[in-house]
Amino acid sequence: MRLALQTLRAQKLKSGFSLLGVFIGVASLIGAWSIVNGVNRYMTEKFAQTLYGVNTFQLRRRPMFTPNVPDSVWRAWQRRPRIRFSDAEAISAGLTVPVITAWQSSDRVSVSYSSKEARDIDLNAASERYFDIKNLKIAIGRPFTSEENRSGAPVVVLGDAVAKRLFVDRSPLGRNVRIGGVPYRVIGVVERQGSILGFPLDRFVVVPALSPAQNLVNPPGILDAFLIKAHSDPEMREAMSQAEGIMRSRRHLRPKQDNNFVLDTSEGVQQFWAGISRILVIVLPGVVLVSLVIGGIVIMNIMLMAVAERTREIGLRKSLGARRRDVLSQFLAESTAIATVGASFGIIAGILLTIAINTLSPLPASVSPASIFLGVVMGAGVGVVAGVYPASRAARLDPITALRQE
Amino acid sequence: MSTVQLFRTGDTPLPDVIILTHKLTREYDMGSELVRALRGVSVQIRRNEYVAVMGPSGSGKSTLMNLVGCLDTPTSGEYWLNGQKVSDLADDELARIRNKEIGFVFQTFNLLPRADALHNVELPLIYAGLSARNRRAKAAQALERVGLADRMDHKPNELSGGQRQRVAIARALVNEPSILLADEPTGNLDSTTSGEIMAVFAELHHQGQTVVMVTHEQDIAAHAARVVTLRDGIVATDQARAA
Numbered sequence: 001m002r003l004a005l006q007t008l009r010a011q012k013l014k015s016g017f018s019l020l021g022v023f024i025g026v027a028s029l030i031g032a033w034s035i036v037n038g039v040n041r042y043m044t045e046k047f048a049q050t051l052y053g054v055n056t057f058q059l060r061r062r063p064m065f066t067p068n069v070p071d072s073v074w075r076a077w078q079r080r081p082r083i084r085f086s087d088a089e090a091i092s093a094g095l096t097v098p099v100i101t102a103w104q105s106s107d108r109v110s111v112s113y114s115s116k117e118a119r120d121i122d123l124n125a126a127s128e129r130y131f132d133i134k135n136l137k138i139a140i141g142r143p144f145t146s147e148e149n150r151s152g153a154p155v156v157v158l159g160d161a162v163a164k165r166l167f168v169d170r171s172p173l174g175r176n177v178r179i180g181g182v183p184y185r186v187i188g189v190v191e192r193q194g195s196i197l198g199f200p201l202d203r204f205v206v207v208p209a210l211s212p213a214q215n216l217v218n219p220p221g222i223l224d225a226f227l228i229k230a231h232s233d234p235e236m237r238e239a240m241s242q243a244e245g246i247m248r249s250r251r252h253l254r255p256k257q258d259n260n261f262v263l264d265t266s267e268g269v270q271q272f273w274a275g276i277s278r279i280l281v282i283v284l285p286g287v288v289l290v291s292l293v294i295g296g297i298v299i300m301n302i303m304l305m306a307v308a309e310r311t312r313e314i315g316l317r318k319s320l321g322a323r324r325r326d327v328l329s330q331f332l333a334e335s336t337a338i339a340t341v342g343a344s345f346g347i348i349a350g351i352l353l354t355i356a357i358n359t360l361s362p363l364p365a366s367v368s369p370a371s372i373f374l375g376v377v378m379g380a381g382v383g384v385v386a387g388v389y390p391a392s393r394a395a396r397l398d399p400i401t402a403l404r405q406e
Numbered sequence: 407m408s409t410v411q412l413f414r415t416g417d418t419p420l421p422d423v424i425i426l427t428h429k430l431t432r433e434y435d436m437g438s439e440l441v442r443a444l445r446g447v448s449v450q451i452r453r454n455e456y457v458a459v460m461g462p463s464g465s466g467k468s469t470l471m472n473l474v475g476c477l478d479t480p481t482s483g484e485y486w487l488n489g490q491k492v493s494d495l496a497d498d499e500l501a502r503i504r505n506k507e508i509g510f511v512f513q514t515f516n517l518l519p520r521a522d523a524l525h526n527v528e529l530p531l532i533y534a535g536l537s538a539r540n541r542r543a544k545a546a547q548a549l550e551r552v553g554l555a556d557r558m559d560h561k562p563n564e565l566s567g568g569q570r571q572r573v574a575i576a577r578a579l580v581n582e583p584s585i586l587l588a589d590e591p592t593g594n595l596d597s598t599t600s601g602e603i604m605a606v607f608a609e610l611h612h613q614g615q616t617v618v619m620v621t622h623e624q625d626i627a628a629h630a631a632r633v634v635t636l637r638d639g640i641v642a643t644d645q646a647r648a649a
Contacts, residue, residue: 315516316512318504320529320533321505322501323533325498326533
């Protein structure tokens with residue numbers, strides 16, 4: 001092993017080239033794995049939480065997050081009865097678990113102020129606890145109160161992007177914006193939330209659920225979603241089963257009939273993401289494999305050259321009593337050393353790459369310890385595999401011919 | 407010279423006969439042509455003899471050298487080294503014999519250029535499986551024997567030709583082999599340095615080392631006590647010299 005490292009030092013340039021192959025392979029492995037890993041954690045910890053809230057479920061006609069749904073399923077969803085105010089009230093009254101709840105109806109609207117207009121804004125007609133459930137922090141002003149909610153006061157809390165668009169750097173508080181032709185008085189602005197995987201999170205407004213805009217979104221008495229937040233996951237599960245029972249009895253469903261509503265949690269999104277990341281985890285190694293194979297071929301070439309160049313040395317070693325397996329293991333150790341050193345640099349580069357991705361791009365990334373381990377193993381493995389053929393050639397050399405070689 | 411055992415196939419050499427070849431032949435199949443490099447060489451060399459093998463190029467002396475050095479196996483005939491019949495041993499066993507019984511000295515020294523003198527001398531001991539501490543001690547001792555105690559940490563390119571060959575001799579001696587086998591040991595050296603190397607050989611012989619040396623130079627062969635001359639793959643002359 002010491003011998004192998006000496007050779008490595010002595011033949012810097014050539015070793016450098018072969019290092020590069022493994023280096024790129026391992027660096028890309030760790031880099032790519034880190035992205036998947038990071039996005040994974042991001043999806044489960046932040047994305048889902050932002051979309052749904054912690055320990056929160058939503059009573060809906062159909063799931064909020066619906067990738068790849070066939071038309072037939074979609075049509076079935078459309079035929080389901082909608083969620084009514086009275087459903088929400090019945091659940092609120094019936095739950096024995098302590099929860100906070102909010103009504104929500106959503107649509108895309110334009111919001112204007114004098115001559116300025118913000119298009120494609122998410123209008124949320126919601127009740128006052130919506131801010132708590134969604135963990136929306138008020139930057140300036142205040143959220144609306146339950147009295148304002150109940151009386152349907154025309155007041156609005158703006159998302160950061162909407163406030164910036166309509167008011168630039170003036171204070172929007174007390175101004176009247178128009179939503180669907182109805183004037184709403186701005187009472188607050190929510191803290192900037194930034195974006196998630198490139199989607200802006202600040203293009204929304206929140207108005208009281210019973211305010212005039214409700215009529216823009218849904219027919220009277222109809223909700224899109226009833227949000228229920230519990231204190232803990234087990235309590236949420238309990239609340240879900242209670243809510244399910246209440247809804248089933250309200251809808252007179254027989255035991256064999258499926259729910260014609262959903263109790264939606266962030267699990268759906270997480271499952272969807274898990275699917276994507278599974279694909280990535282399958283595809284990624286392919287990419288990595290290609291670069292490792294290339295690295296292996298380079299190493300094999302270098303080792304073949306080394307064997308050719310050091311034929312005399314091999315002959316000498318054999319004449320001094322080196323057996324085949326001594327020569328074999330020497331050259332294997334050399335190629336493994338090259339590959340392992342390459343892999344080590346690759347790991348360092350992969351980690352640096354991860355840090356760079358984290359700071360320079362919106363993609364979250366975090367290094368997985370398993371990828372480092374795998375990087376080392378694969379590096380060494382490539383070294384062994386690529387070294388076997390050259391090393392066995394070296395081991396088979398005839399000492400007489402080898403010694404005579406110039 | 408004392409009497410020589412008349413060796414027949416099936417016999418075992420006398421205990422003090424360190425090298426015995428019996429009707430040794432070596433043929434090379436060069437495609438269309440069969441080259442008979444050795445055509446029945448029978449030689450016996452006793453412990454502590456100093457023998458020079460001579461002969462013009464093509465006489466078969468290199469082939470004999472390779473067979474005696476266990477680098478090659480004969481087409482037919484027997485070769486006994488230090489009481490063991492080695493002519494029909496397999497590859498790895500031959501490697502072990504080379505390691506234990508034979509010390510090679512080459513014309514071109516064949517030192518590892520990137521390793522210092524001590525490490526070069528250690529090399530056979532690595533394959534003998536000695537511990538690092540033991541190796542270093544024995545290698546240092548061998549270098550002292552050839553007068554290079556102060557050059558242990560020098561790389562070959564920091565040594566003169568004569569010094570390099572002495573490193574090679576130390577390497578050949580380090581495993582205390584039965585025979586020191588030198589192939590044109592002075593071929594790459596000037597005459598003064600050649601003299602020094604011959605003096606080293608003489609001293610080793612004096613200490614009891616068996617030395618076999620292949621050379622085509624008459625005055626180098628003159629240092630040996632016995633000269634075997636090959637011609638066309640057979641022993642032409644075999645004569646002892648007056649010391």
